[in-house]
Amino acid sequence: MLDVRRLRLLRELARRGTIAAVAEALAFSPSAVSQQLGVLEREAGLPLLERTGRGVRLTPAGQHLVGHAEAVLERLEQAEADLAEARGGLAGALRIGAFPTATRAIVPAALVALARRHPGLEPMVSETDPAAVAHALRAGDLDVALVHAYDFVPAAQEPGLVTEPLYGEAMYLAAPAGQGPEPSPVPSPSAGSEPSPEPDQGAVLRSHADAPWITATSGTLCHAMTVRACQAAGFTPRIRHQVDEFATVLALVAAGQGVAVVPQLGVHGAAGPAVRLTRLLMQRRTNLAFRSGAGAHPAVAAFGAALRDAVPPELAGGAARDRPGELARRA
Numbered sequence: 001m002l003d004v005r006r007l008r009l010l011r012e013l014a015r016r017g018t019i020a021a022v023a024e025a026l027a028f029s030p031s032a033v034s035q036q037l038g039v040l041e042r043e044a045g046l047p048l049l050e051r052t053g054r055g056v057r058l059t060p061a062g063q064h065l066v067g068h069a070e071a072v073l074e075r076l077e078q079a080e081a082d083l084a085e086a087r088g089g090l091a092g093a094l095r096i097g098a099f100p101t102a103t104r105a106i107v108p109a110a111l112v113a114l115a116r117r118h119p120g121l122e123p124m125v126s127e128t129d130p131a132a133v134a135h136a137l138r139a140g141d142l143d144v145a146l147v148h149a150y151d152f153v154p155a156a157q158e159p160g161l162v163t164e165p166l167y168g169e170a171m172y173l174a175a176p177a178g179q180g181p182e183p184s185p186v187p188s189p190s191a192g193s194e195p196s197p198e199p200d201q202g203a204v205l206r207s208h209a210d211a212p213w214i215t216a217t218s219g220t221l222c223h224a225m226t227v228r229a230c231q232a233a234g235f236t237p238r239i240r241h242q243v244d245e246f247a248t249v250l251a252l253v254a255a256g257q258g259v260a261v262v263p264q265l266g267v268h269g270a271a272g273p274a275v276r277l278t279r280l281l282m283q284r285r286t287n288l289a290f291r292s293g294a295g296a297h298p299a300v301a302a303f304g305a306a307l308r309d310a311v312p313p314e315l316a317g318g319a320a321r322d323r324p325g326e327l328a329r330r331a
Contacts, residue, residue: 004076006040007069009033010048011160012138014058014066025139070160070292077293084298091120094299097128097136097145100245101265102286107146109310110303118302130221134158137291144290144300146307151282152228153221162295163287166307167315169264171284172277173204174253175211201281205233212240212258214249226261229282250275264315 012022019037023030041048048062058066084090098107103125111123128136130147137145138160147163149155150171155163213230215237216222223242230237240258243249246266253260254274263284271277288307290300 002043003040004072006036006043007065007072009036010040010058010062011066011069011073013037013049013056014063015138015159016135018055025135073160073291074293077291078296081294081297081300085296089120090118090299090302092122092299094121094123094303095141095143096123096125096303097133097142098125099130099146099148100127101263102146102148103127105265105268106307106310110306113306113309114303117306118299121299121302123303131219133289134161137161137289143294143297144288144303146286147289148221148284148286150221150225150229150284152232153224155287158289160292161289162292163289164295164304166286166288167311169284169286169315171280171282172262172264172267173208173259173280174250174262174267174271175208175259175276175278176253176256177274177276201229202233204278204280205230206235208259209233209235209237211238213237214241214243214252214258214260215239216244217242220244225282225284229261229280 009022009026012025013019013033016022016025019030019033022028023033026033037049044061044065046061047059048065049056050059096107107125111125114121114123126142128142128145130145130149133142133145133147134156136142146166147155209230213226215226222244227237241249241252243252246262249260249262250267250271252258254272261280267277288304290297294300
């Protein structure tokens with residue numbers, strides 16, 4: 001009989017690539033991971049791994065078994081959801097991953113509603129970069145998470161995970177006051193309708209091609225978004241500062257340190273008169289992510305419902321309707 005815990009290790013090896021990475025993610029020693037995978041090979045009765053220099057890769061049989069492992073783990077999630085539903089009354093920890101702007105602007109109201117409806121549930125929020133969410137969910141470090149994708153950086157398809165759309169945000173070019181075209185009004189997360197999009201995104205970005213740029217740190221989706229949007233407009237940005245917090249980014253813009261692309265929730269309440277904001281065509285979309293089979297879990301479903309109730313109406317209706325390729329051509 002194949003052991004589910006060892007199947008999980010094999011699945012993680014297929015996703016992470018090395019035994020060392022699997023060991024670090026799951027708090028095992030590399031030797032323990034290797035030993036357990038060796039036991040799984042004996043259970044399977046044929047090789048699942050083959051050595052490639054200092055590393056390993058899955059054999060065709062190993063890859064095939066990973067597909068079965070995904071199905072088994074999804075059914076186990078469904079079984080846990082059914083048991084939780086049968087027990088009735090939500091209680092215990094719910095581990096939530098969220099990125100900073102959502103943690104500040106959306107999550108607190110959702111937690112208030114969740115506590116009112118399910119006082120026995122204990123939500124535990126950890127700020128998690130969307131790029132790290134997939135591994136954290138598959139490893140069991142998170143139960144549910146908010147992730148985002150940009151028009152120039154679409155979300156990758158992650159085996160073993162499911163995402164559901166939550167809201168979309170406008171994007172703005174932030175520059176020191178006095179630079180660039182006339183600014184666009186920034187809608188409040190509790191106020192009226194969205195302004196019309198800036199008609200020529202490429203021209204807006206190219207007007208700052210010679211300026212220093214402020215981006216998020218390398219390796220994040222936010223960093224890739226700025227670089228790719230600028231490249232689609234015909235230039236590569238000259239990056240001076242790399243900062244992840246949008247309030248700090250806007251403070252640097254106000255100080256004349258460069259220009260930046262920021263989302264609607266990032267500019268609300270943080271952009272003063274020294275910053276000029278110009279609406280761009282691109283958008284950021286936020287989704288709720290969880291393990292396949294866990295969507296029916298009462299705690300996950302309850303948090304999702306509370307989160308949707310907390311999303312301001314103009315964000316809830318702001319899902320992007322343009323594909324990345326269309327935006328690139330129009331830039």
